[in-house]
Amino acid sequence: MLGWVAATQYLMYFYTDVAGIDPARAGLIFMLGMVWDAISDPLIGTFADKTRTRWGKYRPYLLFGAVPFALSVFLVFTPYWGSEAGIFWFALITCLLFRTGYTVVYMPYTAMIARMTTSYDVRTSLTAVKTAFVFAGNLVVSFGFYSLVLFFGAGSEARGFPLAALVIGLFGAITTLICFAQTREAPEDGETPAGQLAADRRSNLKALFRVFADLAGNRAFLLLFFGVCLFGGFYGLELAMTAYFAKYWLGDAGHTRTIFTVQALTSLASIPLWLWLAKVHSKTLVWVSGILLATFGLVLVFLLRPTSVEALSALYAVKNAGATGFIMIFYAMTADTVDWGEWVRGRRHEGVIFGAISFANKFSAGVATGVLGLTLSLIGFVANENPSAGVIDGMFVVGTLVPAIGFCLAALLMRWYPVTRDRHAQLIAEVEAR
Secondary structure, three states: OHHHHHHHHHHHHHHHHHOOOOHHHHHHHHHHHHHHHHHHHHHHHHHHHHOOOOOOOOHHHHHHHHHHHHHHHHHHOOOOOOOHHHHHHHHHHHHHHHHHHHHHHHHHHHHHHHHHOOOHHHHHHHHHHHHHHHHHHHHHHHHHHHHHHHHHHOOOHHHHHHHHHHHHHHHHHHHHHHHHHHOOOOOOOOOOOHHHHHHHHHOHHHHHHHHHHHHHOOHHHHHHHHHHHHHHHHHHHHHHHHHHHHHHHOOOOOHHHHHHHHHHHHHHHHHHHHHHHHHHOOHHHHHHHHHHHHHHHHHHHHHHOOOOHHHHHHHHHHHHHHHHHHHHHHHHHHHHHHHHHHHHHOOOOHHHHHHHHHHHHHHHHHHHHHHHHHHHHHOOOOOOOOOOHHHHHHHHHHHHHHHHHHHHHHHHHHHHOOOOHHHHHHHHHHHHHO
């Protein structure tokens, strides 16, 4: 996760301001990497669903994927000097390797949520703990990553970024291997029989159409999928803009550390509130409340445009406190949509559904960031040059107001989400009685 956070916060900035790639090309590289990341999620999820080893379905991917992913983190933050075409292709290839390495580890790791328990509230607790560790890692990267860049670079970001990436990549590999060693998967009773799995392998096309039909008939999944598309895409866009605001609005790229650190601390502090709200009321209320709070924070940034790092950090903290509610709850809701799909269609697709929701999150973020790169070029942004007032206005519209509108649409979709606590308990009982 550390590598993912570093890429989310700094990769676009690295491409434009360190590697010297044109913003439109940088956005294209980021978008293609994220689109491939998104496409590979359901593929890895499908493979994981059919994996049978003495370690379980999902844990082997943590064991064998940890070290390759660490190396890919190092490569994606390594600048290449050569022709313009050479720089582009090196950045694109290393980005694709990085995204593949991340998918191989993170997708099976996340899908284990549905295997550990079928309890509506226990899943919420699991995702709350997971989110706490995510933002603890976020805090480490927010303050530590750019500090490592400055430490190793001694004034040269080109030298500092790859060494800092190597450190967090190795740390991430170690924690992933610890996770492999310390987790266990539930027994596979009640899953698709081995004979049916063999038949599916003999008729993969038929099996694939059946999976798509099951997903299309899962109303809870469809609403969650498009809701994650909306929020995930615009959240990725506004995160990518943060480093630009720090450098070109506040005048110091180092302020990025302060902004992201305050956001991470606020997120950690808000998790107990969202967990309480989910258990006392519902996951849907957490989704809507969190998104509306995030929207409020972004609108304040757009209207007030604070010129001190303290004030800007405070407003971004409001935004991220709200975003944390969404981030904490949507994977718990994903697990519930697995149960809903089994109740409606009679078949269970854990890895595929988790892969599809992750696809929605990453694909939308990739497209949004690609559009961001193109938009920066269109409004006249030039890396390492002082922007005009018009360029600054455009950056604020793209980085705050546009995401706020997307957030509101994501909140609206939950009006039709069908999985409540009582409904979930009912469908679990009916599935177990079959």
